[in-house]
Every structure is written in structure tokens, then in C-alpha cells.
Amino acid sequence: MAPSTVTTPPVGRPGAVVTGVALLLMAATFVPLGYIVSTIFSIGIDRAADLVFRPRVGDLLRNTLGVVVCTAPICVALGIGLAWVVERTDVPGKSWWGPLFVAPLAVPAFVDSYAWISLFPTMHGLWAGVLISTMSYFPLAYLPAAATLRRLDPAVEESARALGSGPVAAFIRIVLPQLRLAVLGGGLLIALHLLAEYGAFALIRFDTFTTAIFEQYQSSFAGPAGSMLAGVLVLCCFALLGVDAGLRGRGRYARVGGGTQRSATRIRLGIGVFPVLVVLAGVTVAALGVPLWTIGRWLHIGGAAVWNLGEIGHALRQTLGLATVAALLATACAFPVAWIAVRSASVFARLVEGANYVTSALPGIVIALAMVTVTIRWAPPLYQTASMVIAAYVLLFLPRALVAVRAGFAQVPVGLEEASRSLGKSALATFFLVTLRLTAPAAAAAGALVFVAVATELTATLLLAPLGTRTLAMRFWAFSGELDYAAAAPYALIMIVVSVPVTYLLFNRSRAVAGA
Template identity: 75%
Template sequence: MAVRTAVAARALRPGPLVTTVALLLVAATFVPLGYIVSTLFSTGFHETAQLVFRPRVGELLRNTVSLVVITVPVCLVLGIGLAWIVERTDVPGTAWWGPIFAAPLAVPAFVNSYGWVSAFPSLNGLWAGVLIATVSYFPLVYLPAAATLRRLDPAVEESARALGSGPIAVFVRIVLPQLRLAILGGGLLISLHLLAEYGAFAMIRFSTFTTAIFEQYQSSFAGAAGSTLAGVLVVLCLVLLAGEAAARGNARYARIGSGVPRAATRVRLGINKIPVFLLLTAALVAALGVPLWTIIRWLRIGGAKVWVMDDIGESLGQTIGLAATAAVVTTLCAFPVAWIAVRSTSRFARIIEGANYITSSLPGIVIALALVTVSIRWLPALYQTAATVLAAYTLMFLPRALVGVRAGFAQVPIGLEEVSQALGKSRPVTFLLVTLRLTAPAAASAAAMVFVAVATELTATLLLAPNGTRTLAMRFWSLSGELDYAAAAPYALIMILAAVPVTYLLFTQSRKAAGL
């Protein structure tokens, strides 16, 4: 029996075709890094050094690092603080605050910037960037922190309180260490978003590496200066990835033993209930109230004339077409990588999976520049075609699909596949009839996340889109760049409405992960 099981397990492992496809995907993911390295080598050491060690790069480095160093701690404090208040106190409306604080993820950062700049036209500089980035990205910490708090065994906190520790001491000594993975993971995601964001910071006239690269691209295509800036940005991304991996270590936080999960006893706020409620309301107003109020205000000012239905319909149609195609392609590409990652524990499997995460951490502008250069030099027929745009989307958002598909594969009982093959079904038929059917719900969720990400993507689309392409994000950016904020409002509203279902999906998945 043991021999039969081992043979069946080997038969269920990915075959040569799946492995080959996965290797081709890995090779594609290294195109952006290869582009940067080859460009720097062709530029030469002396010229590269001159381009790197100049005042402009120092200014961009100072701006970008300052933005990360200030924004990430602020988002951590806000996200963890809100999660603790919602999950551990008796603040009024606890059932509503959870989905409400996930909702800001439905508002793209450049739409948030549009909202704040419309309300406060003088907003610009570093602190404006910190404000807009904080209200845009703190849910990336809030969601995992809230999910972790729901999973924690409340007995440990209750024991600490019984020994005389107050709520603050319990939080610092007991709860906070358990949030380490949420803190590191959320902090890394926010940092990478800050390095990649273009529209939000361009609108408030705050220069970062990404805005400078885009400006350099517009002034001198594929110039050495732009490539050098991209190289520095890639180094910053890799430093963040290495730092997060080192800080995370191999620590594990999990309950050991049986038991029925139960809700923790909520801390009674007493007279502090009103100021805490006002704090939550202020966070809600900053993250959702300002952009939504601005959009409604501009829609009211513009009236019916801003609803140019032919233009809106064309933009919506192209957005749906690109996003749907990218979602399908990206999710299909995730299948071979997820299959190898789940069915193998080898170093090869870890490399296959990890390569995709490294490349996706690079800003979209770096990936776009690499694909532009490759298509012009070696594949001119693909330059400014939908295929190049879809390739960029796949490289950028493959990990979003991979997370969902991998989870789906992990939940497929191997025994069912063994029974199918024992009944004479071939491996492809077994995959279609058993594996694919069981992973379909997770794959659909992954595709939905990719769909919304593509529908609101701006930087790579601006660089790669063929002539005549008019996505919602592109039209919004074009009109807001002309200071026609009223005409841009319908596009902003439609993008938010498109993102709401997936945002709610993320919230419900976080609750399922916590066993609620």
C-alpha cells in the first residue's frame, strides 16, 4: 500500500509540460531585472557613477526614503490601533467598522490625491504625500491585524489582566508580539506601493523615483539617466524584500492543542467611548469622506454634461476587455506555478514561486520600460500592442492570482486524484474533472482581484497602451491633468464602484481565515 501511494503521489506531481511552462514564466519575470542590469552595463561604470552620484538622485532618494520612513510607521500605528479598537473594545458599531475600514482599498491612491487636491488646492510636498499615502494604504495593515486579533486565544490576555495588567500593558506585552507577521507583511506591502506609486504623487507635485523616471521617459526615451534611476529603485525594492525576510525569520505563531475558538472579552471604554468613536469617524472621513465628497461635488458642479456616455462607454468597454483578458491570462499562468509550489517541497519549487514575488515587487514603470525596450529591439511587431500590455499586467499581478490559486490547490485532497487515476483516467482528464473543479472558486476569487487591479492600473498602461486605448484610469488621468476635475469625476466614481465587490471579498476572506 505504501509503495502504491508513493507511486501515485509521484504520478500526481507536475509533469514536464507544467515544469516547462513554469520555467518560461520565471524567465519572463527576470526580463525587467535583466533590462536594468544590461542597460547599466552598456552605459559603462564611469557614466553610471556620474548619473547615480548627482544632486538630483540625492534629492529623489531623500524624498522617497523620507516618504517610506514616515508613512509606514504612521500606517502601522493607525491600522493596528483601529484593528484593536474594533476587535477588542466595546466601541459602538463594531459590526460596521470592520468592512468600513476595508473600503478605502476600493479608492485608488491617485483618486484619493485628486479628492484631497480638489478640496485643498495648495496641498503639495512630503507631508501631503504622507497624508494621501496613509489614507490610501493603512487598510493593508488593518486587515491582517484584525484577522490576527480574531485568531488569538483570549485566555492569554485574560490571564494577564487577572494578574493586574491594564489594557495598554496587555496590548504591548501580549498582543503586539503576536502581530509581528501582520506588521512586517503590511509594512512591506505599503513600502512597495510607495515606491511604485506615480499618479498620487505627481498630482501633488512631490518628486519620487517613479515620478522622475516617468518624466525622464517622456523627455528622452530609454535614456541612460532614466535607466539609472530605475536601477536605484530596483535596489531599494530588493533591500526592502531582504529586510522583511530577515526580520520575519522562522518564527511561528499558532495555537497548539484542541479547543473551541471564542471571542475575547471586550475592553469597556467607559467615558472614553465618545472620543474613541470620534477618532474612528475622523479616520473614516479622511479615507473615504474626502474623496467621495469631492467626486459628488464635481459631479454636481458638472451636471449632466460631464456624463459623456459615448466616451465613458468606450472607456468602460476597453477597461473591462483588458481587465478580463488579463485576469484570465494571469490566473491561467498561476496554475503551473501553484501546482509546483503545492506538490513539491524542493528548493526548485521555492525558487519558481519566489521569482514571481520578486519581480512583482518592482514598480510598474520599471516593468513597462523593460517591455518597451525588449519589444523595440527584438520584437518590434509587439511594440504598442495589447499583447505587450497584457504581458506587463501578468508580470505585475501574477502573485495576486498565485496566492488564491495556491490556496485552492492546497485544499484539493490528493486521494481524489489518486482514485481518478486508479479508475483509468489520464492526468489531463483527472486535472480537468477533479483538480480544476475543486480549485475553481479560489481561482475565480484570484481572477477578480487581478481584474480590479488591472482596471485601476495607471503607470504601465500609460507607457504601453496602443494608440487609441482609452481605459477609465487613462481618461481620468488625462482629464484631471487638464484640471477638468468635473469631467474626471465620472471615471473616478466608476473605478471605485468596480473595486467595491473585490474589497468586500478581501474582507470576508480575512474573516474566514480567522474562523468567523
Template identity: 70%
Template sequence: MVAPTVSLPATPVARPDKTARPGPLVAATVTVLVAATFIPLGYVVWGAISVGWRRAYELVVRPGVGELLFNTIALVALTVPLCVVIGVGAAWLVERTDLPGRSFWRPLFVAPLAVPAFVNSYAWVGVIPGLHGLWAGVLITTLSYFPFMYLPAAATLRRLDPTVEESARALGSDTPGVFFRVVLPQLRLAILGGGLLIGVHLLAEYGAFAMIRFNTFTVAIFQQFQVTFDGAAGSMLAGVLVLLCLALLIAEASARGSARYARIGSGAPRAAPPIPLGRSTIPALAAVVALVVAALGVPVLTLARWLWIGGADVWELGAIGTALGQTLGLASVAAILTTVLAFPVAWVAVRSRGVLARVVEGANYVTSSLPGIVTALALVTVAIHVARPLYQSVPLIIFAYVLLFMPRALVNVRAGLAQVPPSLEEASRSLGSSPSATFFRVTLRLTAPAAAAGASLVFVAVATELTATLLLAPTGTRTLSMLFWSFSSELDYPAAAPYALMLVLIAIPVTVLLFRQSTKVAAL
């Protein structure tokens, strides 16, 4: 991904055409997806209409909503910049420097995604019993979500042409100057996409904040649905979340602008030479170790304590094996399907311009900002009244995962697709290749690293998802996260530990495999 001011060679790159139109298959897929994303939003709107506008206004402006608004905005305003600093910094260290053990650190920077946020929250409360409030929420969510920034930044750094940085050094720039003047501008799309992804997940997070007694809109919505059963009040608060998400979308779109990120060719056919850290090696290692200890060490040590207390009795191999198999099956199918469906949406977002492209892309983020319980209740309502055979079925829960986690795949696929010049696809078709052959031979090869990163994000998200799974899963479904929550809710933390540990372990090999495969494909 090369910024316009530093792209080499200076070859004209076609901008997206305002009149560019998707093919019939892409158009049909995008239309169905956009329509589906409005199901949860329609559920919220119908809730407002059913109670009347006056009652809806009273529910929104009632006492306490101002505090929820401040807490939610402050959380996003503090956490997203911290994730940018940590995620981009970690990606630069492992992809651009001679940091010792770089291949060892890569999967560890992604592994926190496998730790459910409520597990991370409980672990820190166990270390600091008085931990609560805004700064506790910032600490826990930063440690849980910084991989959302690290993954796209690392994928982009691996594809940057090292010639650009070498030219800057030859012109007298030092390492910090090269980073801020050359590398950082080329990471803009990854940073904006990762920041948007983190923002919408902060809006929808519940478990981590409930554990530390930090009230956000999502916590209040769960209280309305689960404690008071006041669906109208919950729907009104969910409507405010939608408005906050729209604000994030507008801010991201404005910052992204119309800059061109594609370039002809794959750049220099070699990896960038690592930058020697010299005297900074020890401080860099200390920072990396501290990050891994805070993000992984604390929850892992807490789980180890639970396992030690429980002993061999907590390892029910039959139940663990069944839960592991169901988790892997659901997560794999959802990751593949979501990533495949992200391609047509990303194509419209990147290749088209104007209101249509914004609506197609933004609809997915609006839906993902809603709490999982709102999406699940909306799908339950639709299934019961319109398609009863789908109620508590595997297709319905997979559909919910696609709605909830499409942005995790979309933000990566979009970043990869933005680097593919339309002229390369046009050249392929002019040589006699069909659109499908062009996609597999040109587009897919160049977007493989980004698609693999998106698939890994969806996989670990589904593996650790809880609320929608509880409501939509077919009878007899017992995933790792469901059993962990069941035991921990009963305060049987030793019995819950094996399931949480399995969630952490399955993410590391999957991430390593996806990165190796994507690097191999991209190099062909």
C-alpha cells in the first residue's frame, strides 16, 4: 500500500470510476447482504415505533443516559489511539527491525484475540481486586483489541516496497524520519480500518465491562433485556449505539479521503532488510515482553491457578472434546463464508464511489456495533414469524456470525483489494481470461495475505463469541465459550479453566498456519 507522494515507479493508476458497476453475481450478493444487515437495525426501529415517539424520547433522555454516553465516548477516544500506538509499534518491530525472536512474537501478538474479554477482565480483577471504572475498561480492552490494529499493519508492512524506504534513507532521513514520513502514511488505510473495527467492538462489548462494573450503553442494554425485560428501553439505547457507530463511519470515511493506494507490480521481489536496533534492542525487548505478559501472562497465570486448584477432576475429556469439535466446526465454516462474502462488498467499496459504496460498506459496521443479544433477538423474531424451520438451526447461527463479524474480514480484504490496480485486472481480461479466472489468477493472489488475516480474525471471534451463540445455537450445542461461561457463572472457576485454556491454544496454530499460507501464495 503506497501513498501517492512516495509511490514508485510513477505509473498512472486508475482511480475508481464513479460509473463502475458490479457484475450480476456481485450485485446480487451485495444486495442480499445489505438487506440482511438491516434486520437488527429494523428490529431496533420497530421497537421505537411500537412504543411511540414520545415514549421513545423519554427513554433516551432519562437520567443516567448522559453518563452512559460519556463513558462510551471516553472509552473509544482513549482506547483506539492506544491500540494504534501498540499495534503499529509491535508490527513495525517484528516486520522491520532485527528484534530477536521475531517469528516467536508474531503469533503471540495475535493470541490475545483468543482470550474472551470477560476472562481477561476477571484475570485482572483477580490481580487488582479494586479494578473498576473507565481506566480499568481502557486497560482491559486495549490489551484485548490491539491485535485488530497489529494484524492489518503487519500484513501491509510485509507488502511494502523496501525501495521507497531505502530511497528516503539515501536522501538523508534517519530511521524515525523514514517511519513517520514514508512508512506511516502508507499504513493509513490499515490504521483507519483497524481503528474503526476496534471502535465498533468497543460499542458492542459487554462481558469485560460488567465484570469491572463499568457502565456503557451495551451494559445498560443487557440489564434492560436480562434483568428488567424492558425491550423498549433496550431498543432505544441500541438506537443511540447505532448513531455512535454512524459517527465513527463518517469520521473514518472523511479521514480516508480519495487517496490512491494501488500500485503496479508487487514492488521489489525481496524482503526489506531488517533495521538494526542497536542500543534500543533491550528497551524494545522489554516493551514486547511487558506487552505479552500483560495481554497473555495475566490471564494464562490465572487459568493455571484455576487448573491447579481443580486438579485432574476438571478435565472431562468427553465434554472438552465435544466442545472443541463444535467450536472448530462453527468457527471454520463462519470464517470461510464471511471472508468469501467480504470480497463482493470490498469490491463495491474500493472500485465504486459515492453514496452506494458508503452504504454498502457502512451497513456492515452498523450491524456489528449492536450488541450480540440485539442481533440474536432480531433473528429469533424473524425466524419464528417468517422462517420457523431456521429457528435454532446451524444456518441461522452461521448467518448471525456473518452479520456480527463481517467487518473483521471486510477491513482486511478491503485493504488488500485497494492495493490491486484495476489495470492489472483489465489487462488479464484483455488477454482472454474470464472474470472468474482473472479473480483467481490476479486479484485473489494479491489479496491473499489480507484475506488470511481477515479469516483468522473471524475464526477467533466466533470461537470466543457467547451471547448470540447462547440464544441461537441448536439444542445440544456446547461450545468452549458457552461451557466456560456456564461454569464461571456458577463461580466454579476451576471447572471453567480447561475450556478457557483451549480457547487460547486453538488460536495460535490457526494464526500461524494462515500467515504461512498467505505468505506462500503471495510470493507465487
């Protein structure tokens, strides 16, 4: 009698449920683009062209591209410079500078803007936007640069210095080319944030596409003019993605050879340590000291009266509730996409994963306008409901969850899943007993990233939130818009406190990855 065999489906082949969820998510990511295209056809090509090719759009394009072109290189240069000082020199207190340069990520950009205009009420225009944006977003360049420097083989730099190159020359010739991917990645992320930024620029009265779209929505309720501005903004996003892809090219950067990774020999700063410390302290004061001092000042001026515990508690509960639900849902949705992306090398896998990353390039206001239009036209009962707010959050922040969950999936040995299936376990049982347990740390990180993003999200919430919704960001925005800076201070402080744990998590993960 021939022995019986147990046939199990290949682990690399997605089941019907996984494929169905992935297809549904991919379709949802195309809703914002479909909204733009449908608007163009509904109003006609000629009318759309009239709305796009007008002086107002030219002014907005000049302002928007101006702040991107000025801010992104400054952030990248500052981030790389700070990372090199912390990772390659003997600057005193190097264990403290790293966390301090990541901490500004815990301060939302619109809170930074509120802090600076509290000190200098006449601040407005391009250079005010560049200053505030730089202090808000340079950590996005610092993190990848510092992680890359920790992974680079120090022997190459030391050989260059032994052959007569000074520290600066060795950095330019040897280190900087190896930072190319980190530079481009950080620069792209900063540029996309700048295209989507609303609150920081609105407070300093600096008009960009995002602020103009929001104003247009408020005046004409998602009229054609606002939709066309959104279309131009989407084209700007895709142009940035194209430039980034072209600059990256096909170059590969890897550390060759095995052996134990060792730390680089620290460069002695000597007398130069004093100006370096002045620069490091100045950046810290501008990025952290100004917002924290301003918030503390307004809390002192307002006294106990600004601590309306009932209102603050209500806003905190709503914020935590929306952020928790969105984080859980986005993380759950990331699992089928990550599974397909890691376990399959098909064209379908690349399409599913790529569609979600393209969505991350779209500003929140475009996604919110698309959700408004879809619900008004085809699903009126869902308009201004919590379900639509959460759906927008998932579309906005699913890519953040996907990055973390995908990394977790990549570290799960396929053999363990196959062994579970060969022992008669179902695909669902294998997922809970093997896959989920091994990816739990990555899933927790993904949920935390989405949680803090939702807790400080402003633009989409303002457009989509149902009546009665008062999140921390909305209450802060309402008070700061009325110039009641003292009443806004408690909400700013709580948003920062909520964001600090995730910022610390990002810093630790960056160090862990670099040391892997």
C-alpha cells in the first residue's frame, strides 16, 4: 500500500481572501486619481485648461516649488552634516545629540509655525516657510544619513586619510557618494511633506497649492477650481517621484566582505569643537527650544484657565479613539499586501505594492477631496461620518504601516510556514501560530507609526470630520486661528507628548537596523 501524502498549497501563492483584500486596497488607492480625471472630463478639457493656465496657478506653483527647492537641499545638507559630526567626530555628548536631532519629529510642523509666529508675529512669506519647514523636517534627512554612516566600512575612509586626504576631502570623495540613496530618500520624503503641508504655511500666510485648495474648498465646496489645483499638485508629486527615480539610477551600494563590523576611528575636532558645539546647540534651540519655550510661555500666561479639562479630555479621547482604530485597521490591511510583496515575485505583487506607495505621494487634502466627492455623489449616507475619516487615514498612512510590516515578513523563514502547513495546519492557523508571532514587533512598530500620524493629522480631518468631532489638532487649529495662543498651548503640548514615544521608537529602530 502506497504511503499517503499530504498536499499543501505553495506558501508563495496567495489565497482568494488575501488576493481579494489586496485588490480592494489597490482599487481604493486609485480613487484620488480617478477623482481628478473624472473632474477634468466632467467640466471639459477647455474649461480645465482655463482653470489651470491662469496667473493665480502660476503664483502658487512658484511659491510651492520655491519652498521645496529651497528647503529640501537645506534639510539634506543639515541632516548629513549633523549626522557626520555625531557619527564620525569626537564631539562631546555624542550619545545625546542623536536623540535631540530626531526629537523635532515629535513637534508637528503647524505647532512649529505657531511657536515662531508667537515670537515674531510679522513672520510670513517664503523665507519664513523655509525656516519653519527646515526645523520641522531636517530629521527626515538626519535619520537615514546617520544610519548609513553607522553601516559604512570605516576602513575605506581611514585609507583615504592615510593617503593624505583631510577629513573634509575624505568625506566628499568617499563618504558622500555612499550616502546617495539616503540623501535622495530623505530629500524625496521632505519634498513630499512640503507639497502636502497646510497648517504651517497657513499660519504664516504663505500661499501654496495646499492652502489654496483648502480655501477654495471652503468657498465653493469642492468646486472645479479646487479640483484642478489638486490635479496640478498631483502632477508635482509625480514629477518629484520621476526625478527621484532618475537620480537613483541603477547604482548599487553594498558593503563587500564579511567579518565583524567595527566603529570608525573618531576624528579629533581640537579647537574646532567650540564652533561645532555652537552650531549643534543653535539647531537644537531652533528646532526644540523655540516650540517648547513658546508653549511653556503661553501656558504660564494662560494659567489654570486654559486647562479646560472637560474639553481637553474630550479631544484626547476622540484623538486616541480615531488613532487606535486607524492604526489597527491600517496594520491589518498591510499584512496581505506585505505577504504578496514578499512571498511573490509576480507583476501582480509589484502592482499591489506600488499602488500603495504611490498613494503616499498624494497630499492628504487631495485624498480628502476625493473622499468628499465620492461620498456626496455615490454614497451620501457616508458623508461626514467617522467611517470615511478612518478610511482616509488608512489610505494616507497605509504605506507607513506597509514599510514596517514588509520588513517583518522578509525576516520570517518560509520553511517554518511550510512545515506548519505540512503538519496539517490551515493557512489561517499557520498565520496566527507562526507568521503573526514572528512579525509582531514589526506590526507593533507599524501601528505606532500610524497612530502618531493620525493623532497629529490636520488637513484631512478638517475636511472630513463629522459635526461634533474635536481632535487635539482640530482644537489647536481652532484656537490658534482665533489668535488665542494661550488656549491652544495645552493641545500643542499633549500632541507632542503623544508623539514622543514613537519618535524614540524610530530612533531605536534606526540604530538597530544600522547595527544589523
